[in-house]
Amino acid sequence: MTQPQEFEPGQMDAMDVLRLALTGKVYGAAVETPISEAPRLSARTGNRVLLKREDLQPIFSFKLRGAYNKMAQLSPEQRQRGVITASAGNHAQGVAYAAQELNMRAVIVMPATTPEIKIGGCRARGAEVVLHGDSFSDAETHAYALQRQLGLTFVHPFDDPLVLAGQGTVALELLRQIETQGGYTVFVPVGGGGLIAGVASVIKALRPDVRVVGVEPDDSDAMYQSLQADARVRLDSVGIFVDGVAVKQVGAYTFDLTRRYVDDWVRVNTDQVCAAIKDVFDDTRAVMEPAGALAVAGLKQYAEDHGLSGETLVALTCGANVNFDRLRHVSERAEIGEQREAILAVTIPERAGAFREFIEVIGARAVTEFNYRYAPRSEAQIFVGVQLASAGQRGELVDTLTARGYAVTDLTGDELAKVHIRHMVGGRAPEAEGERVYSFTFPERPGALLEFLTHLHGRWNISLFHYRNHGSAHGRVLAGLQVPPGDEQDFAAFLHDLGYPADEMTHNPAYRLFLT
Numbered sequence: 001m002t003q004p005q006e007f008e009p010g011q012m013d014a015m016d017v018l019r020l021a022l023t024g025k026v027y028g029a030a031v032e033t034p035i036s037e038a039p040r041l042s043a044r045t046g047n048r049v050l051l052k053r054e055d056l057q058p059i060f061s062f063k064l065r066g067a068y069n070k071m072a073q074l075s076p077e078q079r080q081r082g083v084i085t086a087s088a089g090n091h092a093q094g095v096a097y098a099a100q101e102l103n104m105r106a107v108i109v110m111p112a113t114t115p116e117i118k119i120g121g122c123r124a125r126g127a128e129v130v131l132h133g134d135s136f137s138d139a140e141t142h143a144y145a146l147q148r149q150l151g152l153t154f155v156h157p158f159d160d161p162l163v164l165a166g167q168g169t170v171a172l173e174l175l176r177q178i179e180t181q182g183g184y185t186v187f188v189p190v191g192g193g194g195l196i197a198g199v200a201s202v203i204k205a206l207r208p209d210v211r212v213v214g215v216e217p218d219d220s221d222a223m224y225q226s227l228q229a230d231a232r233v234r235l236d237s238v239g240i241f242v243d244g245v246a247v248k249q250v251g252a253y254t255f256d257l258t259r260r261y262v263d264d265w266v267r268v269n270t271d272q273v274c275a276a277i278k279d280v281f282d283d284t285r286a287v288m289e290p291a292g293a294l295a296v297a298g299l300k301q302y303a304e305d306h307g308l309s310g311e312t313l314v315a316l317t318c319g320a321n322v323n324f325d326r327l328r329h330v331s332e333r334a335e336i337g338e339q340r341e342a343i344l345a346v347t348i349p350e351r352a353g354a355f356r357e358f359i360e361v362i363g364a365r366a367v368t369e370f371n372y373r374y375a376p377r378s379e380a381q382i383f384v385g386v387q388l389a390s391a392g393q394r395g396e397l398v399d400t401l402t403a404r405g406y407a408v409t410d411l412t413g414d415e416l417a418k419v420h421i422r423h424m425v426g427g428r429a430p431e432a433e434g435e436r437v438y439s440f441t442f443p444e445r446p447g448a449l450l451e452f453l454t455h456l457h458g459r460w461n462i463s464l465f466h467y468r469n470h471g472s473a474h475g476r477v478l479a480g481l482q483v484p485p486g487d488e489q490d491f492a493a494f495l496h497d498l499g500y501p502a503d504e505m506t507h508n509p510a511y512r513l514f515l516t
Contacts, residue, residue: 007161009252014261017201020165021172025072029101030057030065030169035177035314038283045300046309051284052174055292055320059093059121062170062318063157066194067094069166070155071102079104084152086143088114088136089244090319091157096127107152109143111135113443113474115323134443137248158194159251168198170316175207183209184312187266187302189294190214190223191245193254195318200261211263215298217242218267223250227259237501240441240474241270244291244319266305268297270415274330275337276300280317289322290330297337336412339391341368343383343417344398345513347407350380361404362386365397373426381513383417383425409509417510420466420478425514432463434484436491437511440477441501452477455498460491464515478505 007016033056038049054062071083082105085095092108099106106127110119113134122129132142147154156163171186178184186203188196200212216224219239226233232255238246250258268276273290276297280288288296295315303313335341348354359367369385388394394412401408411417416439429435442452449467452475464480483491495502505511 007253010256012161012201012253012257014201014205014257017161017165017168017198017257018205020161021168021198021202024069024162024166024169026065026069026166026169028072029068029098032173033057033170035174036284038280040283041279041296041300045303045313047303048310048312049299050178050312050314051280051296052170052314052316053284053286054170054316054318055286055288059090059097060320061090061094061292062167062195062316063090063094064097065094065169066158066160066163066166066198067091067155068098068101069169070160070162071095071098071104073162074153078153081150082106082152083155084109084143084147084150085155085157086110086136086140087157088139089118090321091155092118092122092127093125093321095155096122096125099127100125105152107143107146107150109139109146111139111443117323118321156251158192158197158247159253160194161253164194164198164201164254164257166198167195168202170195171199171202171206174199174314175203175210178312178314180312183207183211184314185211185213185302185308187213187215187295187299187313187315189245189291189298189316189318190216190258191220191291192247193223193250193258195316196223196262197251197254197257199316201257204261212261213264213266213298213302214258214262215295216265216267217245217273217294218269220246221267222247223255223258224265224267226250226255227265230259239270240476242273242290242294244289245294264302266298266302268294268301269337271333271337272297272301273337274333275335277330278334278338286317286320287322287327288317289319290326292317292319292322294318333418335368335387336418339394340388341412342386342388342394342397343369343411343414343422344386344401345409345411345417345510346382346384346401347379348382350375350377354380358382358406361401361406362397365393369422371422371425375426381425383411383422383514409513411510414508414510416478416505416508419468419476421510421514423468424466424478427464427515429463429515432480432482434482435463435480435506435516436483437464437478437480437505437508437515438495438502439505440479441474442477443474449475452500455500460487460494 036051041049084107086109234249276293366387371383460481466478
């Protein structure tokens with residue numbers, strides 16, 4: 001019989017993955033997770049919605065399956081030497097847990113940006129944690145160097161036959177647990193591709209009539225872009241919110257299996273993921289991490305796009321390792337993701353009674369946010385949030401306000417407005433001549449903000465600065481710098497040498513309305 005390590009990318013098929021899943025060693029650490037009904041989501045979508053609860057694993061993530069399956073099948077010599085991996089998230093905890101159960105040495109290389117809760121969780125299980133660099137790429141490069149130096153076995157997060165087959169045991173359980181006539185659709189979150197490669201292969205080997213749909217964030221869609229190009233694509237950057245699937249390049253094994261066995265794809269945004277976290281909480285009282293709710297967000301969008309009704313739809317809730325301080329950000333965005341809140345910039349007269357007149361036009365709708373600062377002008381700009389009963393009410397509200405003579409800018413989809421501007425209304429500075437505004441991303445770790453400011457300091461004056469911690473591995477800053485005419489070339493070189501991702505926001509409508 002062909003051994004797993006003898007497979008090369010492109011040589012495996014669904015039956016190979018099925019065999020490896022059926023003969024795998026998963027339940028020495030992982031547990032069979034239940035299927036939960038989602039009555040509220042079912043009622044809202046008009047379909048039977050089921051959740052495969054991988055958030056109920058001992059490490060609150062499916063990653064334990066693949067890690068344990070790989071490590072339990074190492075040779076005695078490999079076990080004695082131990083394993084190493086690079087991860088800032090659930091795979092790290094899966095390796096640490098499996099090593100503890102198997103009494104093996106485990107070295108885990110993490111970026112210095114990794115939250116303390118995850119570092120502590122791995123160390124508590126006896127793993128040796130090495131902090132290196134600011135990104136996963138930095139950590140991975142260092143891990144491979146240590147592997148060669150120490151003679152350890154590398155346990156890849158996703159691109160390994162035994163790892164992806166271990167994840168495929170999710171599908172073995174799911175197919176047995178769902179008793180329904182005919183086919184149904186399974187929604188799977190996608191990062192590097194280990195989960196969807198294993199799940200799709202097992203499902204198609206046993207039940208070709210069951211559809212598999214991959215779900216990715218629209219700012220971290222390495223698999224979707226690779227499928228479009230028919231080759232593995234490496235993204236220049238990935239989104240920072242759904243960090244559990246923020247992978248720049250998918251695996252060779254996972255890409256090949258995914259393109260053969262996945263039926264369709266859907267991509268969702270940050271607001272939709274936040275709304276899905278709330279949806280799962282409403283139905284289960286469990287709090288998902290962003291990646292854990294990704295499949296639910298995709299299920300909702302796909303059902304709407306394709307007009308699904310009366311069907312059985314299954315979402316894999318793959319993890320619940322969320323930092324508590326991230327929930328503030330999630331709660332701010334969930335109603336927008338549900339299209340139950342509109343964020344608007346409205347111009348009103350700068351005179352007594354104007355507020356009351358405006359609220360009269362809003363009518364019985366609840367105001368969720370109202371930001372205003374006096375300025376010596378004939379007109380005032382207000383930043384207002386309004387609760388909606390349905391998605392269609394947003395357009396109706398804008399039309400109503402416009403008909404009453406108000407100038408309205410819809411900021412509901414404006415990321416800068418939602419992350420920064422809503423906290424800065426009224427901060428105009430007419431003296432800030434030549435101001436150029438940029439959104440920066442920097443690694444979120446102790447001392448990083450000081451380091452960022454040190455790098456930012458130069459001959460250009462900082463005229464605006466807003467930073468707010470969101471409990472993520474990366475921080476976001478809105479900064480304005482005064483750049484006199486003639487300095488554009490030097491300033492462009494300065495930004496290039498700064499070393500932090502930067503997007504110019506000088507012409508963003510929210511910035512122009514409220515801060516200039």
